[in-house]
Structures are given as structure tokens and as C-alpha cells.
Amino acid sequence: MDLAFTREEEAFRAEARSWLRAHVPTVPLPSLETEEGFAAHRAWEAELAEDRWSVVNWPAAYGGRDAGLTGWLLFEEEYHAAGAPGRVGQNGISLLAPTLFDHGTEEQRARVLPPMASGRTVWAQAWSEPEAGSDLASLRSKALRTDGGWLLSGQKTWSSRAAFADRAFGLFRTDPDMEKPHQGLTYLMFDLRAPGVTVRPIARLDGKPAFAELFLDEVFVPDEDVIGEPGQGWRIAMSTAGNERGLMLRSPGRYLAAADRLLDLWRTQGSPAFTRDRVADALIGARAYQLFTHAAASRFLDGETIGPESSLNKVFWSEYDIALTETALDLLGEEGESADTDWAERYVFALAGPLYAGTNEIQRDIVAERLLGLPKGRR
Amino acid sequence: MRFLLDPEQRAFTGSLDALLTAADTPTVIRDWARGDHTGGRALWSRLADAGVFALAVPEPYDGLGLRPVELTLAFIELGRHAVPGPLVETVAAATLLAGLDDPGPAKRLLPALASGESVATLTTGGYALDADMADIRLSARPALPAHPALSARPALSARPAFEDEAPSGPTGVQGAAPPGTAEATQLHLAPPPDTPPHPSLDPARRLFPTHHSPRGELLTTAPPLTTPLLLARLTTAAQALGVGLTLLDRTVAYVKQRTQFGAPIGSFQAVKHQLADAKIALEFARPLLLGAALTLTESDVAAAKLTACTAAYRTARTALQLHGAIGYTAEYDLSLWLTKARALRTAWGTPDACRSTVLSGGDPRW
Numbered sequence: 001m002d003l004a005f006t007r008e009e010e011a012f013r014a015e016a017r018s019w020l021r022a023h024v025p026t027v028p029l030p031s032l033e034t035e036e037g038f039a040a041h042r043a044w045e046a047e048l049a050e051d052r053w054s055v056v057n058w059p060a061a062y063g064g065r066d067a068g069l070t071g072w073l074l075f076e077e078e079y080h081a082a083g084a085p086g087r088v089g090q091n092g093i094s095l096l097a098p099t100l101f102d103h104g105t106e107e108q109r110a111r112v113l114p115p116m117a118s119g120r121t122v123w124a125q126a127w128s129e130p131e132a133g134s135d136l137a138s139l140r141s142k143a144l145r146t147d148g149g150w151l152l153s154g155q156k157t158w159s160s161r162a163a164f165a166d167r168a169f170g171l172f173r174t175d176p177d178m179e180k181p182h183q184g185l186t187y188l189m190f191d192l193r194a195p196g197v198t199v200r201p202i203a204r205l206d207g208k209p210a211f212a213e214l215f216l217d218e219v220f221v222p223d224e225d226v227i228g229e230p231g232q233g234w235r236i237a238m239s240t241a242g243n244e245r246g247l248m249l250r251s252p253g254r255y256l257a258a259a260d261r262l263l264d265l266w267r268t269q270g271s272p273a274f275t276r277d278r279v280a281d282a283l284i285g286a287r288a289y290q291l292f293t294h295a296a297a298s299r300f301l302d303g304e305t306i307g308p309e310s311s312l313n314k315v316f317w318s319e320y321d322i323a324l325t326e327t328a329l330d331l332l333g334e335e336g337e338s339a340d341t342d343w344a345e346r347y348v349f350a351l352a353g354p355l356y357a358g359t360n361e362i363q364r365d366i367v368a369e370r371l372l373g374l375p376k377g378r379r
Numbered sequence: 380m381r382f383l384l385d386p387e388q389r390a391f392t393g394s395l396d397a398l399l400t401a402a403d404t405p406t407v408i409r410d411w412a413r414g415d416h417t418g419g420r421a422l423w424s425r426l427a428d429a430g431v432f433a434l435a436v437p438e439p440y441d442g443l444g445l446r447p448v449e450l451t452l453a454f455i456e457l458g459r460h461a462v463p464g465p466l467v468e469t470v471a472a473a474t475l476l477a478g479l480d481d482p483g484p485a486k487r488l489l490p491a492l493a494s495g496e497s498v499a500t501l502t503t504g505g506y507a508l509d510a511d512m513a514d515i516r517l518s519a520r521p522a523l524p525a526h527p528a529l530s531a532r533p534a535l536s537a538r539p540a541f542e543d544e545a546p547s548g549p550t551g552v553q554g555a556a557p558p559g560t561a562e563a564t565q566l567h568l569a570p571p572p573d574t575p576p577h578p579s580l581d582p583a584r585r586l587f588p589t590h591h592s593p594r595g596e597l598l599t600t601a602p603p604l605t606t607p608l609l610l611a612r613l614t615t616a617a618q619a620l621g622v623g624l625t626l627l628d629r630t631v632a633y634v635k636q637r638t639q640f641g642a643p644i645g646s647f648q649a650v651k652h653q654l655a656d657a658k659i660a661l662e663f664a665r666p667l668l669l670g671a672a673l674t675l676t677e678s679d680v681a682a683a684k685l686t687a688c689t690a691a692y693r694t695a696r697t698a699l700q701l702h703g704a705i706g707y708t709a710e711y712d713l714s715l716w717l718t719k720a721r722a723l724r725t726a727w728g729t730p731d732a733c734r735s736t737v738l739s740g741g742d743p744r745w
Contacts, residue, residue, distance in 0.1 A: 001448060003382055003673055070380055256745075263738075280734035284667075284682040287745050291382070291666035298382040312659045361648075367658055368651035372631050377646030 003294065005074065012067060013074040019051060020082035029085045031345055033208035038122075038164040041088035045119025055093055055117045062109065063117035069247065069297050076251035080258070091161055092116040092123030094248050096169050099187070103228040103236045111224075112189070124162035124192065126170030126214055127237075129155055134362050134379070136171070137182035137234065141216065143172035149222040150174070152190060155215055160356065162212035163201035167191050171233045178231075185233035189225040196220070206339055206348045247297060247306060249357065250317045252290035255324070258346070259286040262328055265343075269331050278327040285320045292316070308370035311363040318353030318360060325350045382666070384452070391430075392452050398425055399460035405712045411463040412582035416512045419464055420498075426462075427495020435473040435610065440489035445474065445606075447613065447672040454614040455668075458621020458691075458723075461715045463583040465500040465509045467618065467727065471611040472499035472517045475566070478603040484568075488515055501607070502589050506577065507569070510587035516569040518593050519602050566602035569595040581722035583715065611727040612680050616687040617668055619723040623661050623691030626698040626716050630654065634701055644701070653697045660690035678744045681728065681736035688724040695720035 005013070029044065030037035048054040049063055057072040058064025067075065087093070097116060100109050115121040132139040141154025152172055162168060168190055175184030192199055196219040201209035228236045259282045266272070266279045292313070300306055325347035329336035338344060354360040361379075368374045384392070402425070407418040426432070434450045436442025450470060457466055473492050476485045491497035492515070499515035500507050510516050569589075576585040631654060634645030644650050664687040671679035695717045699706045706713050724730065737744070 001381065001383060001385060001388065001669070001673065003380055003670060005380055009380075276738070277734055280685075280737050283737050283744065284686060284734075287670075287679070287682050288663045288667045288686055290745070291670040292663050294380060294382040295666045295669075298380065302381075302383060309662075312662050315655075315659055316663055361652070364652040364655035365648070367655035368645075372627075372651075372654055372658060374631065374635065374645040374651050374654065375643050377642065377648065377651075379648065 005070070009070055009074060012071055013078060016053065016075050016078040017082070019053060020078055020084060023047060024082045024084045028342060031208060032086045032088055033204070033210040035164060038088060041085055042119045042122060044085050045089050049118035054089070058097070058113070058117065062113035069301060072248070073251065073253070073293065073297060077253035077256060080253040080256065088122055088161070089116060089119055091125050095125055096123055099227060099236060099239065102239055107224065108227065121167055122161065122165045124159050124165035124168040126156040126159050126168040128158045130157055134359050139171060139173065141172050142176065143174045143186055143188060143221070146220070149220055150188065150226070152188070152216045152219040152221055155213065157213045158211050159214055160211045162192060162199055162214060163209040165192060168214065171237050174230050182234040184231055186230045187227040187233040187236045188221050189227065190219055190221045194219050204348065205351065247293060247300065252286065252293045255286040255289050255317065255320060258324055259283045262324055265328055265331050272331070275327055275331055278323065282324045282327060289317060289320065308366050311366040314357060315360050315363045321350035321353050382669070388449065388452060391449060392456060395429055395453060395456040396459070398429055399456060399462065402460070404460045404462060405715060408461055408463050408583045408715050422462065423464060423498060424495040427493070432469060432473065432495060433493040435470040436489050436493040437477050440477070440485055441493045442489065447610065447675055448669065450610070450614055451617045451668055451672040454617030455621040458618035459625045461622060461625070461719055465498060465513055467611050467614045468501040468508055469499045470614050471607040472501040472515060474610050475501065475517060475519070475602060475604065475607040478606060479599055481599070484598055505589055506586040507572070507589055509585050510572045511576065511585065516571070518567045518569045518589060518595070519564050519604055520589065520593050521563045522565045522593065564602055564604065565593055565600050566598040567593045567595040568598060569593070579722060581718040583719070584722050609675055609677065609680050612684045613671055615723055615727040616684040619691040619720065620661065620664050620668060620687040622716050622720050622723065623694040626691070626694045626720065627654065627657050627661060629713060630698040630701050650701060653701065657694040657697045660693055664690040677736050678740035681733040684728045685730050685733035689730070691720045692724050
């Protein structure tokens with residue numbers, strides 16, 4: 001049992017650090033959730049990809065460095081410590097790509113992954129519907145068979161990044177006659193600019209169009225954009241959800257860096273007693289999250305799968321993130337009300353954490369039923 | 380990086396669990412609380428045979444050399460079974476004796492600690508845990524009445540007011556020594572207590588008030604306390620995690636069989652979510668503990684102590700709530716774990732002391 005990194009891993013870390021030092025913008029980019037900021041973040045993705053830093057754990061064939069999970073953890077520590085921009089490609093990279101690696105065809109990987117890695121194609125997710133939130137399997141958007149593909153009709157909502165993204169992925173009902181709601185669903189990718197798609201941006205709490213509603217009216221999707229077998233979408237999506245909730249949606253590096261910044265802020269403000277415990281707890285929580293992730297990564301690298309334990313992870317980081325950013329705003333005093341600080345942006349972003357990727361209520365149900373073995377009951 | 384237990388470590392944990400499950404610890408704990416140490420001594424000896432105390436004793440003195448990871452694993456099991464006695468103090472005392480410049484005390488005392496023939500306690504403050512039954516009573520306290528600021532603290536109201544007794548600061552089983560006092564500290568082999576134990580919220584933790592002036596055989600005027608106090612913190616944290624794990628297990632079992640409104644109460648979401656939160660808190664404490672055992676840095680150990688004790692205490696509150704009134708009785712065995720979760724929170728490093736350590740950590744902190 002050890003926490004040591006190999007010489008190669010440390011060399012990789014040093015290389016990442018030195019690249020980031022030379023390339024991270026000195027002036028923060030405009031908010032990712034605005035048209036101008038989205039474009040600036042897309043350009044940053046291209047700059048990362050140019051030197052193969054956008055997807056370090058992917059195979060080199062698709063633009064990665066074969067750095068593995070450990071390399072990814074080290075890169076993320078350096079990335080966030082360097083104060084580098086948010087990742088506009090995150091939805092594709094952490095949700096769709098793992099699904100393609102597990103369930104896609106070689107043709108799909110070769111076609112979809114390189115432009116995802118460079119930011120040329122930015123992906124949005126299309127899971128929720130007006131009547132299907134936590135009970136996702138009750139979704140009603142449908143895909144009807146047509147010559148050479150499918151015609152999508154229905155409505156998706158709370159689609160993160162969709163206001164400015166290029167393509168989306170989600171579940172559609174291809175067989176309405178199945179016995180159970182999670183049967184007869186198919187996992188599809190589609191173009192947000194295709195005929196029949198209407199994107200209506202939704203302003204989040206601070207007014208920025210961070211997500212959108214999608215209205216789909218007989219949108220054609222070719223067969224080549226179906227992932228896995230038609231009708232197997234639920235199983236495939238749940239493996240994505242496992243990834244999403246699992247190791248790679250939120251890296252420890254993100255919170256280690258945020259906690260250090262909070263400590264700096266606290267000290268700058270004269271180390272006030274009223275936030276002392278919360279600042280200490282933020283530092284400790286970041287370390288706990290790092291070591292928890294290292295333990296999970298070690299199990300994963302040892303051949304174990306990350307199953308319902310990923311729900312522990314999701315509840316932890318989402319609540320941690322809110323506590324940390326709330327503390328920062330409290331420390332800012334009067335300035336804490338100001339909407340154009342980096343802390344305000346982080347705070348508003350953090351508020352969504354317990355809601356997306358499976359609400360924390362659903363995660364707690366999973367922990368209780370699948371890890372503790374408690375009986376199923378009415379939600 | 381391979382942050383995983385190896386098969387030997389898993390086997391060690393499993394064998395301790397089996398040993399302790401067979402030992403019927405609730406009976407041992409209740410006897411111990413009444414001052415009957417027979418069962419506890421017998422269990423102590425079986426734990427020593429399993430190698431638990433040898434993990435803190437150097438090889439020349441019949442030990443296995445200091446093994447913080449294995450000690451942490453052992454103390455999680457000791458906590459899971461709520462084993463009574465000065466377990467933490469014995470480990471800290473062994474490390475302290477091993478670190479003295481003069482090898483005399485180590486030669487004389489350590490082999491019996493490793494073999495379980497002797498039990499040690501250690502105090503740095505106002506109480507010595509289980510000093511009546513300990514064979515080796517180490518006192519690492521200031522030679523003179525404590526710092527004026529500390530002496531000004533009012534005496535704990537329920538403490539017996541002995542002639543030569545004064546409050547001696549937030550140390551001993553209540554917490555680790557404040558920084559910067561090591562020079563002024565003397566290490567004594569203290570005589571047996573001549574007063575009855577002070578009642579503790581955890582009846583199995585028998586607290587003996589220390590005397591105003593340290594007495595007994597003076598071992599050194601500069602005891603090397605850093606590692607012993609770190610280990611005391613680490614093993615207390617491990618014990619707390621174990622206590623929390625059992626509180627969770629017992630409560631999960633209870634809510635599965637307790638029926639109200641025609642359904643097991645464990646099927647209600649309000650119940651499930653409290654237990655899920657306890658599970659999350661405990662699962663995030665575990666890697667901090669093992670990480671602290673590997674690095675043994677002040678920051679990591681303090682982080683582990685605070686997190687494990689907070690998780691265990693939170694689980695205790697949930698366990699009490701979900702058991703309802705039966706959990707509030709002394710007769711029901713749950714109480715043995717509930718009270719320990721509270722006591723360990725302030726032992727060998729209060730939440731406040733742990734947060735201070737983390738905030739004052741250098742760069743890199745971790």
C-alpha cells in the first residue's frame with residue numbers, strides 16, 4: 001500500500017506544469033455560459049488539443065497521451081492549480097466518450113472523438129424531459145424507424161451547454177410496446193443544427209444561458225449515430241451515468257486548488273474567526289476527496305468496477321462545492337453580492353451540483369438500497 | 380500509487396474481527412466499567428498474541444517495528460468491537476519509551492508491552508485513562524503548574540478537589556499537548572492512583588485525575604512526544620471510525636426488522652437518507668485515515684482525526700434517532716458504542732486542535 005508516483009508519472013506531471021505555466025491565459029476568460037465566453041473556451045480547447053493536453057487519458061490515436069487514470073489525476077491537479085479555464089468540452093469528454101469507448105464502434109470513435117478532443121465539436125447532453133427527471137426511464141421522446149435511420153420527435157430539457165453546443169446525445173423511445181419503462185430505449189447522437197431541431201436557451205439563476213430546451217420534430221438521425229443496439233439504451237446510458245457519477249466528472253485537483261484559493265482569501269481578509277472552521281473543513285474535505293479518489297482509482301486499476309459507490313462520491317463533491325463557495329462569498333462581505341467575481345461564478349455553478357447527474361436524493365437512495373441493503377420503498 | 384490493502388493486511392483485519400466477534404465484548408465492556416478487568420485482561424492477551432501491540436514496539440524489544448498502517452487497521456477493528464482499555468495509550472507509551480535517549484526503560488518495559496503481559500497508560504494532562512489497572516503509568520506533563528492562562532480556567536465542577544490538584548490544561552485524554560511545551564515537560568513513571576476514577580460519559584473509559592505535581596520515577600526532562608502524540612491521534616481516529624462503522628451496521632440491521640405502519644422503517648426515505656449520509660461520512664474518513672498512516676504528517680493525522688470522529692459522532696446521533704427510545708437506554712448494547720463515539724471526539728485532539736493543526740500546516744500541506 002502506497003501513495004507514491006513513479007518517476008515517469010512525476011515527469012509527466014512536471015511536463016504538464018511547465019506547459020500550463022506557459023499557456024494558461026493570464027486574464028480569466030469570459031464566463032463559459034455566455035456566447036462570447038463559449039467561443040473563447042472553445043479556442044482554449046483547441047490550444048490544449050494542439051499539444052495533446054485536452055484528453056490525456058485517451059489513446060494517442062484519438063488525441064490523447066495514454067496517460068491512464070493516474071496520469072489524468074496528476075494532470076487535473078496541475079490544471080486546476082494553474083488556474084486554467086473551465087472545460088467547455090466536459091459533457092462530451094466525461095459522459096459520451098466513455099460510452100463510445102465501451103459501446104461504440106471503431107468507426108464512431110474515429111469519427112466522433114478527435115473533433116471532441118479539439119473542441120471543434122462541443123457536445124450537450126439530452127436526458128431530461130419535462131415529465132421525466134429523476135424518473136428518467138419514463139421519458140417519452142421517440143425515435144421512429146425510417147429508411148437508413150431514425151426520426152426523433154419530442155422535447156428534451158435542462159440540456160447543459162445546448163445553447164451554444166454543436167451536437168447532443170441522449171435516450172429515445174424506439175419501442176413503445178415494452179412491458180417496463182426502461183425497455184425499448186435507444187442511445188442516439190444528433191446534430192443540434194439539423195432540420196427539425198429548435199433550441200430555446202434557458203437562463204439559469206444568474207441569467208446566463210447555461211442550458212436549453214430542445215424541441216425535436218422528425219429530426220433525421222442516420223443509423224451510424226446509434227450507439228450500441230437499438231433497445232439497449234438504458235443499460236448503455238446507466239454505464240455512462242456510472243462514469244458520470246464516478247471518478248472522472250469532478251477531479252480532486254479541482255477541489256484541492258479551490259480550497260487553497262479559499263485559504264488565501266481567508267488570510268487576505270485577516271483570518272476572521274467566523275469562517276475559520278469552514279476554511280479548515282474545506283482544506284480537509286479536499287484531501288479526503290483526493291484520497292477517496294486515489295483509493296477508488298487503485299481499485300479500478302486493480303480490475304474492480306466502480307459501481308454504486310460512485311453515488312457516495314457525487315453527494316460528497318456536490319455538497320462540498322457549495323459549502324466551499326458559500327464560505328468564500330461570506331468572506332467577501334459586501335463584495336459577496338457582486339455577480340462578476342470568479343467566486344460568484346463558481347457559487348452559481350456549484351448550486352446545480354446536487355441537482356444534475358442524478359439528484360442527491362436519487363444518489364442517497366442508491367447508497368441506502370445498493371450499498372446498505374435497505375428495502376426498496378416509495379420514493 | 381497503489382492505495383489498496385494488500386492480502387496480508389486484509390487477512391490481519393479479518394482475523395482480528397473473528398477474534399473480537401468471538402470475545403463477546405459487550406460483557407467485557409460492562410465488567411470493565413465496573414472495575415472488573417478479568418475479561419478485559421484475557422482479551423488484551425489474545426490481542427497481543429495476534430500481534431496488535433507488537434506493531435508499536437521496535438524489533439529489538441520483541442516487537443514488529445512501528446507499523447502505522449497495520450495499527451490503524453487494528454484500531455478500526457478494536458473500535459468496531461468497542462474494546463475497552465488504554466489501547467491508544469499503550470501504543471503511544473510504547474512509541475514514547477522506544478524514542479528515549481536512554482535505552483534502559485525500553486529494555487525494561489517494552490517486551491512485556493509487546494507480549495501483552497503489561498498494559499500502559501499515558502497522560503499529558505488532567506486524566507490518566509485506566510490508571511488503576513495499567514502496569515506502566517507514564518505522565519508527560521509540565522514540571523510546574525501549567526501555563527498561567529491555562530491555570531486560570533475554572534476547575535471542572537464535578538472533579539474532586541484534592542489538596543494538590545489543579546486543572547492542568549486541555550491535554551491528557553482530553554487532547555494533545557499544546558505546541559511549544561515539550562521543553563517544559565517531564566516524563567515520569569507514575570505510581571498507582573490513590574483516588575477513585577472520575578465518572579466518564581463513556582463508563583468504560585475510567586478516568587483517573589492526575590496529581591498537581593508529577594511524581595514517581597523521572598525518566599527524562601525532554602520526552603520525544605511528537606510521534607507518540609501523532610500515533611495517539613491516529614489510533615483514536617481509527618477507533619472512532621470503527622465505532623461509527625458498527626453503529627451504522629447495527630442501525631441498518633435494526634431498521635430492516637423494525638416495522639411501523641406495516642413496513643420496515645428502513646424502507647422510508649427519511650430513514651434511508653440519514654443512513655446514506657452516515658455511510659458517506661464514514662467512507663470518506665477511511666482513506667484519510669489510511670493516508671495519514673502512510674504519511675504520518677501532522678496535517679494528515681489531524682484531518683483524519685477530525686473527519687473520523689465527526690463521522691462517528693454523526694453516525695451515533697443517527698443511530699440513536701433511528702433506534703428510538705430503546706437506543707437511549709444503558710441496558711441496550713448500542714449505548715456502549717454511542718457513548719464511545721462522544722468520548723473519542725475530544726480524546727487526543729479536539730476538533731478545534733485538529734483544525735488549528737491543518738490551518739497552520741506548511742506548503743505543501745498534504
